[in-house]
Amino acid sequence: MGRKKHHEEAEEGWITSYADLMTNLFAFFLVLFIFATNSKEETNMSVVLQEIRTGFLERVDKKAAKVLKDELKKAQTPSMPQVDSKKAEIAKKVEKVIIEQQLKNYVHIIIEEKKIRIVFTDPVIFKTGKAELNPQAKKILKEVASILKPIPNPIFVEGHTDNVPIHNKEYDSNWELSFSRAYSIIKYLQKVENIPPDRLSGTGYGEYKPLAGNDTNINRAKNRRIEINVIFFDEKKSEETSGKTNNQATKAETSHTSKPGH
The missing domain is CATH 1.20.5 (Single alpha-helices involved in coiled-coils or other helix-helix interfaces)
Known part of the structure; x- marks a missing residue:
């Protein structure tokens, strides 16, 4: 039991x-059945959560896009004095010529604080070991001169070579060759394109101001170049200096004429 x-x-x-x-x-x-049936309340909650997530991400994306847009806007249209806007205008015109003549790989524009550097690589302007302008060089120099002629800025021409020694009937050194090349550009701009000679000057640096090490053929090719520098000066400082000079001259003249016996 x-x-x-x-x-x-x-x-x-x-x-x-x-x-x-x-x-x-x-x-x-x-519980699984309730979730599977997607009741109205559950569906609404899911939608709400999704909208919260989507809205948050959209706000983050919009903020990031706005920051990026502002940064690009500042980079593209910086607050510059008038001299810099002139600089940008000249550079844009020269760049247009470079593109039209399909010389983008051989001519480069570098904008600096006090000048625009128009850099020509060796093959475009001169034959090896020579200082006579190529026909193609005259063509592009004519276009560049038409841009530079209307403006009053000084133009400084630099000749540069690589470090491969040169010894021929015309030149004893790279230094001499670089001087001759710079002078050929200056002479063309003055004699042919009628740019006033008081705006033109130049020098030759030989191999002593390279852009790259002279250790490869490519680097040596970079160093063989002509630079046409369009010089910009501080117009405000220039006016102040000019005003001081005029005032000093006036004072000196007044002092001189006020002395007895003169």
């Missing part, structure tokens, strides 16, 4: 555990 009662209690315990398991499984599948 005791054993039978114990057996019945064991069976009831097993059934209870099984019922609890089935209840838990039913509750689990019920």
